[in-house]
Amino acid sequence: MSELRFEGVSVRFGGRRNGLTAVDGVDLTVPSGQVVGLVGESGSGKSTLARAAVGLSPVSAGRVLLNGVDVRQLPRRDRPIQMVFQDPYSSLDPRMTIGESIVEAMPRGAHRGRAARRAEVTRLLGLVNLDADRADSLPARLSGGQRQRVALARALAGRPRVVIADEITSALDVSVQGTVLNLVRDLQRRLGLSLLFISHDLAVVRFLSDVIAVMYMGEIVEVGVTDQVLTDPRHPYTRDLLAAAPSLGSAMVLEDESSAGRLDIEPADPHHPPTGCRYHTRCPIGPIARRERTICTDSDPAVGADKRRHRAACHFSGEMT
Secondary structure, eight states: OOOEEEEEEEEEESOTTTOEEEEEEEEEEEOTTOEEEEEOOTTSSHHHHHHHHTTSSOOOEEEEEETTEEGGGSOSTTOSEEEEOSOTTTSSOTTSOHHHHHHHTSOTTSSOSHHHHHHHHHHHHHHTTOOGGGGGSOGGGSOHHHHHHHHHHHHHHTOOSEEEEESTTTTSOHHHHHHHHHHHHHHHHHHTOEEEEEOSOHHHHHHHOSEEEEEETTEEEEEEEHHHHHHSOOSHHHHHHHHTOHHHHTTSOOSOTTGGGGGGSOOOOTTSOOSSOTTTTTOTTSTTTOTTOTHHHHSOTTTTGGGSGGGOOOTTGGGOO
16 A cells, blocks of 8 residues: 655646646645545646646646655656546557557566466456456457446556546446446455545545545645535535535535536636635635635635645635535
8 A cells, every 4th residue: 555645746838928837736645545536627637637646747846756755766667656547448559459458557577478467367357347358359349338447457457556547437328337436446445555536526526535635726725534525615616516516515504505606607717827716706705705805816825724624725714614
């Protein structure tokens, strides 16, 4: 088991004038053997943060640490962090058999000889509830759910200590999503993996996660034990996300039943984020509702967040009841 930690991680694309900071100073820990669910709207920076952990997005500031070691110092081929991507149809090479794809992901020299590699492929397919004869199939012969299970097997072939799952059920039929989620939960518990699970679906995150982190415009705005955050949110954005999710919002006592409508307001331009709190242009308790709250536009609420419940990046988190 291993701890994955993001320390002040920023990811920026483009130049100074027209560039975009997709991830901005993120501090987040995935404790050893636990599941951290990362939620937020599309474009909030969730996938970019995940890609930074596996070296697919450049870290412009900060560090990604695995058990205290900067992941950039680890061998790229045998890096013990594996990622499962959203689209099961593009994550596998269509010209390679399932067995060849899994073998390709195995650490160099881990299984010597064709028979040993074949036995390991069979074992991994069994872990994800697929028959061994699927090893000779091409991806085109598999359903979306089967391909995603192969992608899980391929990730496990790398002997990871941490797995990052990025929206892995969003491209699947609803009837298949539950099967994949149950499989992920079973594998995480059985193998003792540390898991960063990214989703926009709060019900899915609640099902899987020990800890939930909420991301908005490249920043973590709230983080805490899943049930505590979902039943007692300390940031207006988290509250609005919950109100917009019928399966979860109905279980909460919401101060303003129309608050979910705030998410219909267009977010600020990410190339030119607002000063102060980045959510203040949509916030139901900020200056658009109460003009005297200029602190929301003048002061970054991330400062001092460690002293607030759920590390909420909100000047008025104490009012969230």
